Amino acid sequence: MVDRSIPPAPKPYKQNQQNKSSANTTKKHTVKKVQKNLKKRQGKILTHNSQKGTKSVLHQKNKAKTTSARRGSHLASIVAIAVLLGSVGLIAGFAWVSIELILNPDKVTWLNQLIPTWVKFSFNSTEQPQSLDEIQINLTKQGWMAGEILPLKANPTEAFVLPVLKQRANCQSNCKDVVEVRVYQRSHNLELQSKPEKYYNLMAKLPVTGLEESFVLNPLVNANSERQGSSTLLPVSEVGRFDGDTPSPGIWFYLQGKRTSGTNAIAYGYIVHYNPERSHLQLMLSWTSPSGKLPEWRQVTGSGAKELVVDQTVGFEPQLRVYQAKPIEFILNPVQLEEVSLQSPALNDSAYQNALLIARSGLWTPAWEWLQFISKKRQGKMPAAAQAQIDLIRLHSQFTKTQADTTWVSPSQQVLADLIDGRWEKALQVFEASPQNAQEITTLLKADAGRLWSRVEAALQVNPHRSEVQAWGALILAVQYGHERTNSFLKEQTKLSQESFAYIQSLLAQQLQINPTHPSRIIGSVQAIAAVNPTDWWQPNFAETQKIEKQAWYQVQVSAFHNGKRWLYSPFANLNSNKTSSIKSFWQSLGFSSDPDIEIVVWLASGEQQIVTATVKGIRLRNTELQLLVAVDEKIPQDDSNAMQPSPLALTSEALEWVQPSPITLEQLYQQNGLRVKVILPTVWRLLQTSGQLPPGEIPSFPQMLQKLGYWPVQEIDLTGNGKSETVVTISTEAIKSLHQTSDEDQEQQPQQSRPRTIILSDTGKIIYTDFSNNSVQFLTAIAKLSTADSLTLLVENANTYRLKRWSEKNQRFE
Numbered sequence: 001m002v003d004r005s006i007p008p009a010p011k012p013y014k015q016n017q018q019n020k021s022s023a024n025t026t027k028k029h030t031v032k033k034v035q036k037n038l039k040k041r042q043g044k045i046l047t048h049n050s051q052k053g054t055k056s057v058l059h060q061k062n063k064a065k066t067t068s069a070r071r072g073s074h075l076a077s078i079v080a081i082a083v084l085l086g087s088v089g090l091i092a093g094f095a096w097v098s099i100e101l102i103l104n105p106d107k108v109t110w111l112n113q114l115i116p117t118w119v120k121f122s123f124n125s126t127e128q129p130q131s132l133d134e135i136q137i138n139l140t141k142q143g144w145m146a147g148e149i150l151p152l153k154a155n156p157t158e159a160f161v162l163p164v165l166k167q168r169a170n171c172q173s174n175c176k177d178v179v180e181v182r183v184y185q186r187s188h189n190l191e192l193q194s195k196p197e198k199y200y201n202l203m204a205k206l207p208v209t210g211l212e213e214s215f216v217l218n219p220l221v222n223a224n225s226e227r228q229g230s231s232t233l234l235p236v237s238e239v240g241r242f243d244g245d246t247p248s249p250g251i252w253f254y255l256q257g258k259r260t261s262g263t264n265a266i267a268y269g270y271i272v273h274y275n276p277e278r279s280h281l282q283l284m285l286s287w288t289s290p291s292g293k294l295p296e297w298r299q300v301t302g303s304g305a306k307e308l309v310v311d312q313t314v315g316f317e318p319q320l321r322v323y324q325a326k327p328i329e330f331i332l333n334p335v336q337l338e339e340v341s342l343q344s345p346a347l348n349d350s351a352y353q354n355a356l357l358i359a360r361s362g363l364w365t366p367a368w369e370w371l372q373f374i375s376k377k378r379q380g381k382m383p384a385a386a387q388a389q390i391d392l393i394r395l396h397s398q399f400t401k402t403q404a405d406t407t408w409v410s411p412s413q414q415v416l417a418d419l420i421d422g423r424w425e426k427a428l429q430v431f432e433a434s435p436q437n438a439q440e441i442t443t444l445l446k447a448d449a450g451r452l453w454s455r456v457e458a459a460l461q462v463n464p465h466r467s468e469v470q471a472w473g474a475l476i477l478a479v480q481y482g483h484e485r486t487n488s489f490l491k492e493q494t495k496l497s498q499e500s501f502a503y504i505q506s507l508l509a510q511q512l513q514i515n516p517t518h519p520s521r522i523i524g525s526v527q528a529i530a531a532v533n534p535t536d537w538w539q540p541n542f543a544e545t546q547k548i549e550k551q552a553w554y555q556v557q558v559s560a561f562h563n564g565k566r567w568l569y570s571p572f573a574n575l576n577s578n579k580t581s582s583i584k585s586f587w588q589s590l591g592f593s594s595d596p597d598i599e600i601v602v603w604l605a606s607g608e609q610q611i612v613t614a615t616v617k618g619i620r621l622r623n624t625e626l627q628l629l630v631a632v633d634e635k636i637p638q639d640d641s642n643a644m645q646p647s648p649l650a651l652t653s654e655a656l657e658w659v660q661p662s663p664i665t666l667e668q669l670y671q672q673n674g675l676r677v678k679v680i681l682p683t684v685w686r687l688l689q690t691s692g693q694l695p696p697g698e699i700p701s702f703p704q705m706l707q708k709l710g711y712w713p714v715q716e717i718d719l720t721g722n723g724k725s726e727t728v729v730t731i732s733t734e735a736i737k738s739l740h741q742t743s744d745e746d747q748e749q750q751p752q753q754s755r756p757r758t759i760i761l762s763d764t765g766k767i768i769y770t771d772f773s774n775n776s777v778q779f780l781t782a783i784a785k786l787s788t789a790d791s792l793t794l795l796v797e798n799a800n801t802y803r804l805k806r807w808s809e810k811n812q813r814f815e
Contacts, residue, residue, distance in 0.1 A: 129187035129199035139164060144179065150241050152183070152251060152276070157198055159185045161253065161274070163239040169675070169764075177235035178255060181206045183274060183281055204281040206272065208255060210235040213809060216259055216268045216288045219312040219319060232722070232809065234259055236269050246297050247305050247325035250275045250335060254295060260723055261790070264314075265292040271308065273333060280332040285323065290314050301340070301391040303384065308337060309395075316416050317362065317451060318399040322392050340392045346385035349374065354462045356389065361458035362451060364396035365404075366422040411437040412444040419452055422459070424468040431475075431507070438510055446479045446518065446564050464493065467500035474504050478511060480565075482588075520591030521562035521655040521787055523795075524628070525802045526600055526648035527555050528636075537618030537629045538587075552635040554614065556598065556628040556650040560786075560804045563589045567786060569804060571624035591652075592616055598628070598652050602636055603645040612636050614650075646755075646781050647800045656784040659792055661717045661728075667710035669727070679765030680727060681705040687759065691772035693736050708739060717783065720807040721791040724763035728783075732756040755779050769794065769805070769814050 130138070136146050147163030149156065164180035184200040192199045210233030236257040246252045256269040271285040287295055287310045297306040300322050312319040323337040330336075342360050345353045352374055359367035371390045375382055382390065404421035408414040411430050418427035431441050445452070456473040459466060470493050478486040490496060490504065532553050560569045596616045601609055618629035628650075636648065670677040685705060688694040699705070712735055715728040733754050757771035758780040771778055778798040786793050786804075794805040794814055805814040 129189055129192055129201050131197040131199055133197070135162070135184070135200070143167075145176070147176075147178070147239065150239065150253070152274075157186060159183070159203075159276075161239065161241070168235070174237060174258075177210070177237055178208050178239060180208055181239060181253075181255070181272065181281060183279070185279075203279040204274070206281040206283065208236060208270070209233060210257070211268055211270075211286055211288070213259075215286060216266060217261060219288060219290045219314055220261060220264060220266075232812070234268065238269075240294075242297055244297065245306060247335070249277065250333075252297070256294065258292070261721070264290045266290050267292040267294065271295065271337065273335065275333050275335075278332050282333050284337050287321075288312065300395055301388040303388065307340070313399070316403055316413075316420050318364070318396045320392070320395055320399075322388075322395070324388065340388045342389055342392065346383055346389055352386070355393075358455075358458045358462060359393045359396075361454045362420060363422045363455050363459060364393055364400050366459075368393050368397035410440070412440045415441050416444060419455065419472065422455075424459075424466070424472060428468055428471060428507075432510070435510075435513065442475075442479050442511055443518075445476050448476065448480075449565070452476060460493075464495045467496065467503070470496055470500065471504045471507055475507060475511060478508055483508070518562070518564040518591055519654045520595050520598070520652045521567075522556075522558055522590065522598060522628070522650070522652045523560050523655050523802065523804060524556040524558040524650045525797075525800060526636075526650045527557065527800075529553050529555050532629065537620050539616075539618030539629065551631040551633065554600070554630050554632065554636070556616075556630055557801060558626040558628060559802045561590060561626070562655075562786075562788065564591075567789060570626065572621070572626050573624045587619060590619065592619075595652070598630060598650055600630075600632070600636060601649040601651070603648075646779070646797055647802070649781075649795075649802060654787055656786050656793070659717070659783045659785055661715040661783075663713040663715050663730075665710060666712050666714055666729075667706065669714055669716070670706060670710070676727070676763075676765065677706070678702060680729070680761055681709060683761065683765055683767060684709070684729060684759060687767060687770060687772060688731075688736065688739075691770075693772065694739060709735075717792070719760065719783070719792050719794075720762070720768070720809070722763075726763060726768065727761045729759045729761070730756050731759065768807075768812075 139146055143166065145165045145167070147165045150161040150163075152159040152161060160183075162182045162184060163178050164182060165176040166179045168175040168177055182205040183203045185203045187199040187201050189199065213232045213234055216234055234257055236255045238256040240254050240256065242252045242254065251274045253272040253274065254269055255272060256267055259266045259268065266288060268288040269286075270283050271287060272281065273284045274281050285308070289295075289311050291311055291313055293311045295308055295310045298309055300307045300309060301324070303324060305325060308323040308325070310321040310323070312321060322340045324340060325335050326338045327334055328336045342356050345356050347353075351370065355367045355370040355374065358370075368390075371393060375390065400417075400421040403417040404423055406417065408417060411433070415427045415430050418424075418430070431438055453473070453476055456469055456476065459469045460473070463469075470490070474486050474490060477489050486508065490501065496504075530553075558570060558572075560567055562568075598614050598616055600612045600614055602612065604610055612632055614630040614632045616628050616630050620627050620629075630650070666677060666680070681702060682699055682705070685694065685699045689696050689699075700708070713730050715730075716725040717728060718724060719726045719728075733756070756779075758769070759767060759772070760769035762768050769780070771780060778796050780794055781797050781802070782795045784793050784795055789806075791807060796803050796805050807813075808815050
């Protein structure tokens with residue numbers, strides 16, 4: 001081991017000198033070499049630093065390129081995967097479509113709606129090609145039948161529309177309803193070309209339902225109408241194609257049904273469009289026409305294309321709905337019907353807006369004349385939408401001007417035509433011509449449901465200075481609401497001159513002289529009263545009536561009355577007679593100013609009717625009940641203990657008309673309409689079981705029921721106004737007893753006889769009225785027709801009070 005703590009001994013001096021010289025030489029070389037190396041190293045260091053900076057920049061760039069390359073690689077991978085998956089999906093989709101085209105072509109009919117026409121697939125849209133005989137056979141299997149074919153092309157064997165019909169049950173006339181519309185096209189299948197029959201593909205079909213009755217009757221309905229319609233569907237029975245030029249593209253059809261309401265033969269239905277480019281059939285519009293006119297394509301506006309015009313005119317009131325065919329971006333059906341409406345003015349101009357205001361109220365000619373002036377001022381440069389509104393108003397004005405230019409025999413018709421056309425002064429001349437004219441025109445004004453008054457309001461709104469319009473407003477208010485309301489109206493007319501005010505007062509005085517009240521039409525129940533408290537009643541000459549010693553007093557509970565415009569029914573929640581002035585007006589509205597007499601009908605024990613004339617002395621309104629105080633010379637004979645007879649009935653001579661259809665037996669009805677009776681008998685039997693008249697259990701067979709009930713009397717009569725007869729079944733106590741198999745002892749214990757009860761069944765066999773109610777005892781006393789009303793009325797007695805029940809089409813019941 002070497003000891004590294006002791007340094008080595010120095011070498012000899014001489015040797016050191018030699019070594020030193022040699023070392024010096026070596027040192028010089030070494031220094032030079034070191035310097036050279038230092039320079040070289042410095043150069044290397046500088047070069048290295050420079051290269052290091054350059055390498056750093058290059059490194060960053062390379063790193064970024066690497067990252068970008070990696071991202072691009074990932075994105076390319078994703079795209080590749082997406083393309084691969086999409087390709088697989090497309091291949092699978094094409095495979096599925098190919099299989100369906102072979103096996104179930106009806107499931108891929110949507111292809112023809114998405115691809116151009118020149119590459120359409122030639123396959124049947126819903127079923128294999130069929131001949132006409134096969135089509136009819138298949139329809140028959142579904143309980144349908146084929147209607148009359150409508151050709152789509154010049155050659156009817158190439159393409160046609162086929163209405164599909166269904167026979168309505170329990171129907172005797174016009175019983176085939178359209179339930180579907182189909183379009184067929186000649187099949188070009190090569191395999192079928194050689195066969196003698198022609199085969200067709202079903203290209204499109206459209207299910208068809210009826211229209212709601214409320215929509216069909218809507219043009220006939222006003223705010224005060226009692227006949228609002230219902231949600232009952234009215235069927236369509238005819239399909240037709242519009243003749244002449246119609247807007248393109250496509251082919252236009254109409255579906256039509258018919259319905260009678262009063263004196264109106266209404267036509268209604270749908271507008272249908274077929275787009276042969278996409279084999280698409282679509283309902284475009286529902287329509288109704290009270291005059292029974294079909295819609296027609298005609299030139300109305302300045303658009304260059306024909307418009308669809310639906311005529312909803314009622315009497316003197318024109319109502320023409322105009323629809324324009326407008327293009328839309330919808331691949332299946334590139335057209336829609338858009339109505340020309342007056343609700344939103346198409347021009348931002350106050351004069352134009354006022355013209356539309358009076359047009360909407362029905363003053364078509366004044367509006368048209370105003371619009372002509374505006375158009376001339378603008379040198380005829382009107383927007384297309386504004387021009388369409390102007391042309392719509394012109395169309396109505398032509399109608400009203402023609403009516404006003406006609407010479408009418410009736411003064412009321414002449415005045416109505418003049419007022420509708422805005423000829424206020426001319427109408428006043430007819431009113432002033434004679435007292436007879438004034439009386440007839442007053443009746444017209446009293447019956448107005450608001451159409452004339454709306455014209456007055458609109459005319460005064462745009463021009464409050466017109467005294468002739470103010471005069472007609474005063475005449476309408478006076479006859480409908482009394483002179484207090486009229487005076488208030490005249491005070492509100494700030495632009496009314498003294499001269500015009502005096503003239504209007506003279507017209508009102510002329511109106512007063514002709515006794516504007518209407519005949520009294522009242523129905524109610526009667527109750528005797530022992531004494532009369534004068535403060536409980538309002539009447540004009542109570543002091544004089546007290547002088548008559550032998551008078552007997554009765555109270556009439558009013559069930560319904562006619563106020564000159566329409567029938568009102570108890571309870572009378574909207575009547576107000578707090579003030580004496582309003583009571584006086586109310587006395588007039590009841591018709592007592594012209595005729596205060598009322599008849600009281602009493603049924604005697606023999607079943608005969610006795611009629612006693614009474615005089616109305618007073619009226620009062622307690623809560624929602626309207627009561628009359630009447631007096632007769634002698635007390636009315638009445639047997640309250642006789643349950644077989646109705647209670648006394650009060651009515652005026654012009655209130656109603658009794659309706660008594662000839663009765664037949666159920667057996668006779670079965671001979672006429674066996675299907676109806678087969679529905680009626682089980683229904684009646686179950687009702688008698690439910691009401692406790694018959695024991696529960698299985699109902700007998702139809703022959704057994706017909707044997708037991710065949711002699712029961714029935715009446716066939718239209719009570720709902722739908723043009724079909726309802727069946728009124730009258731059931732006596734003896735008839736029900738005969739259905740019970742009881743001993744003589746049980747029969748002796750049964751209660752005494754009571755009045756017959758009634759069941760009413762609809763044309764479909766549904767019960768729509770019954771006296772067999774568990775909640776109360778009621779009896780159908782009679783069937784009547786109220787004056788001024790279209791439909792019939794049931795007079796029903798309940799707890800000695802009479803109620804009128806009329807068919808509500810909206811609620812589908814008597815109420």
